[in-house]
Amino acid sequence: MNLAPALHGALALALAPLLLGVVSRTKAFVAGRIGQPLLQPYHDLRKLLRKGAVYSRTTTWVFRLGPVVGLAGLLAATTLVPFAGSRALWAFQGDFVLLVYLLGLARFFTVVAALDTGSSFEGMGASREVTFAVLVEPALLVGLAALARMTGSLSLSTMLSGVTVEAWKAAAPALALLAATFLAVFVAENGRIPVDDPTTHLELTMIHEVMVLDHGGVDLAFILYGAALKLWLLGALLVGIAVPLRCGHLWLDGAAAIAGMVALAVLTGLIESSMARLRLIHVPQLLVGAGVLSVLALILSLR
C-alpha cells in the first residue's frame, strides 16, 4: 500500500502553522526586526485552546457553529489536495469542484457567524468577503479548467502530476499564466497583502480579520488553524504547478515540495513587506485580472 498520501496529509496538518511563522519572520527580517519565533503560531494555538470563552448575548448557535464548520470544511478539503506530485488522500473524478465548494462552505459559515454578532464592523467584513469571493471563484475554476484541458484529466491528483518539466517545456506560457492566476487566488483567499492585511482588524480596510473579531479561545484557535490549512492547501496547488521537479523518490520529491512551500511563504512575506494594501475599489481589478489570466491560459491550451 502506498503510504505517501497519508504521510503528506500528516505533513499538512503538522506543518501548516509553520508557514505563518515563516511569513512573519520574513517580514520581520525585511523590516530589520528580530521578530517572533518561527514556532509562535503553535504557541498561539496552544494558548488559545486552553482558554475559556466569552459569547455575545446577541449570538446564537450559528456563531458557535461557524468556526467548527469552517475548520471541518478545510480539513476535508486538505484530503483532496495532492502534494509533491503524488496522489491525494482522497481522489475521484471532479474532486477539484468539491474542493472549491468546500472552501465556499467554510466561507458561508464564517460569514453567517460574523453576521450573527450584529456588529457593523463584522457585517462590513462579511460583505467584502463575499464580494471578493464572487470574483475569485471563477478565476480558480477556469484556471483548473485550463489545467484539466492541458492534462486531459479530471482529478486533481493526475492533473498536478501531469505538470512536469516536459509539460513546462511544451506549454510554458500557459502554465506561467496559470501560476500567476493561482498566486492571485492564493493571496486573495488567504487574506494577504495586497488584498487584505492579516495583521490589522481595526482599520476601515478590513476583510477577513474583522469577521472573526468576536471569536476567542477555542473558536479562535479553530479559525487560526483553519487559516493555516488554507494557506497550505492553496499553496500546495500553486507549488504543484510552479515547482514541477519530480524524480519519483518519495523523500526527494517531498523535500522539493516542502522547499517550494517555504519559498512561497518567504515570497508572501516579501510581497507583504514591499507593497501596501490596495485600496478596496482596486481589489476587484486585481481579481478580475486574475480571471482574465486564467481565461488566457485556457485559450492557449485550446489550440
Next chain:
Amino acid sequence: MLLLLLAISVLFLAGVAALVAPSAPRWGTIVGAGGAVAGCLAGLIPAVTILLGRPASSFQVAWDVPYGTFFVELDALSAFFLLPVFGLSALAAIYGAEYMRTGRDSGAQAASWFFFNILVASMALVVIARNGILFLVAWEVMALSSFFLVTLDDKERSVRDAGWTYLVASHLGTAFLLVLFILLGRDSGSLDFDQFAPGSSVSLLFILAVIGFGTKAGFVPFHVWLPEAHPAAPSHVSAVMSGVMIKMGIYGLLRTVILLGSLPRWCGWLLIAVGVSSGVLGVLFALAQHDLKRLLAYHSVENIGIIALGLGLGLVGITVGSSSLAVLGFAGGLLHVLNHAVFKGLLFLGAGAVLHGTDTREIDELGGLLKRMPWTGLAFLTGAVAISGLPPLNGFVSEFLIYLGAFGGLSSLETSAAVPALAVIAALALIGGLATACFTKAFGVVFLGTSRGDHGARAHEPGLAMQLPMQFLAAGCVLMSLLSPILVPGLSPVVRDVSGLSVDAVSAEIKQGARALWGANACALGLCALVAILFGLRRRLLSNRKVVDGVTWDCGYGEPSPKMQYTASSFAQPLTDLFQLVLRARRNVSPVRGFFPRAASFETETPDVCRDRLYEPIFHGIGRGLSAFRWLQHGQVQLYVLYIAVTLLVLLVWKLGET
C-alpha cells in the same frame, strides 16, 4: 394510468367541493387541503412505479374536439415531472391549511382551495397530455388558476398589478405555443403528439418553443412576470409556482426536443446562452432585492438558468456525438429540476413562516429571528446552503454533475465543443459565488443579529401544520444529497428518452457520474463526521472552563443600536456597485448636511432592467400606435354589433369571390 386519472379527478372534485362546502371556513379547508393531499399521494404511486422500470402506459379515446383524440400517456419523462408536481403540492397543501387561516375570510379560503386543486390537477394533465388541444387547454387552465391564486389579495394595488403582468405575459407565451402546435400538426392534420411531423422547419419550431415555454419557465428576458407574481401569491402557492409550475416550461421544452428529433448545433448554444443570461442576471437582481419573497423569485430565474445550462450542454453533447457530455448535462439539468423544487419550496415556505410571524417581507425590517423561530431558522439555513450549491446538500449534487459534464467536454473535445463547456463552467462559478453572497445576506439579515424594526418583537413559530412540511423538505435536502449515487441511475430512462441515446451508452455514463458522486459523498460524510468531532472537542474543552455572556465587541463605542447593523442593502452594496452597469439601481439620497444634521435618508430600488428598458418602450409604442383607432371604441353596443355584422359580410363576400 387509471390511478393517475383517478388522482386528477379527486383533485378536481375536492376543489369543487371546497367551493360549495358549508360556509364554516373549517370545512372548505378540510375538504380542499385533504383532497389535495389524497389526490397527490394517489398520483405519486403510478409516477414512482414508472420510474422504477414499468413500461409507459397510455389512454386514448375519440372525442368531439377536432384534430385528434383525447390522448394521455405516462412515460418516464412525464413520471419524472409528476414527482415535484404531486410531492411538493401535497406538502404545500398541508402548509396552506394553517397558513390560509389567518387574515382571510372564509370565501377567499374556499376559493383559494378551489384554484389550488385545479392548479395541481392541470399541471398533472399538462405533463401527461399527448394531444395539442388537450395540452393547451390544460396549459391555459394552469395559467388561469394560478392567476386567480396570485390575485387572491386583490385589495392591494401591487397585487392587482402583478396579476395583470402575469396574465399578459402568460398569454403572450401561449400564443407562441399555439403557432408551434399548429405548425407541428400541419402536415398530418392531427394534433396528437404521435402524429406530429416537424418537417423542415425545425429551427423555427425550436425558437417558438424556447419563447413560448421559456416565458413560463422564466428565461431572461421573458421572466418579467415572475418577480411580480410569485411574491404576490400566498406563500404555499408561491412555493408551488416557483418549485413546480415554472418547471412545466422546462417539461414542454424537453417534450418539444423529443418531438423534433435531431436538432442543429446552434440549439444547444442558444440554450446555454439563455442559461448564462438567466443564471447570472437572476442572481444579480436577487442580490439587489430587499423583499424576501421577491429575492426568492429572482432566484428561481437563476435556477432555471442552471437547468438550461445543463440541458444546453446535453444538446451540444448530442450534436458533437459526445455521450458523456449529453448524459451528464441532461442528468444534471433534470436532477436540478427536482432539487430546485425541494429547496425553493422549502425557502418559500420558510419565507411564508416569517411573513406569518412578523407581518412583513421587508428584509431590512427584520433581524434576530433565529431566537424566536429556531426551527424555521434551521430549515431556512438548510435551504440557503442547498440553494448556494454547497456540499453536503442537494444543490451541490446537480451542479456537480453539470460541472463534471462540462469539464469532461472541455478536456477531451475539439475547440468548438469546448467553448460552450467553458461558458458553462465560468457561469456556474460566478452564479455559485453570487448565490452564496445572496443567501448569506438573506439568512444573516433576517435570522441573525438583532431586530431592526419592531416586527421582530411579535415573531413566533408557526404551528405544526406549517412546521412539518418545512422540516420534511429540509430533510429532503440532506437525503437527496446523501442518496444521490442511488437516485441518479433512476434518471437513466428519462435521459434516454430526451437524448435518444442507446441504453448502454446512457447507463455507462450515468455509472461514471454515480461513481464520482460516491467519491464526493464519501468526502461530504467525512465532513459531517469532522463537524461532529470538532463540535464535541470544543464542548469538551469548554466543559469546565469559564464561559461568560457579554456584549458584542463595540470597538469602544458604548451605545450600539440595532439600526447600526449591516442591512440587506449595505451588505450587497459592493456587489451591486460592481455590477451597476447591468443592475442600474436607483438611489434616493438626502445626505447628512452641516454640523447639526437633521433628517437624512437613503433608499435604493432596483427595478427590472428588462421591464424598464425592453418591454415598457415596446408596449408604450404599441399603445400609442393603437390609440389612433380609439375613435372606433366608444361604448355603444349597437355599433359594435354593426362592426361584427360588417366584418362577417366582408368575409363572406371574400370567400364567395374565391369560389
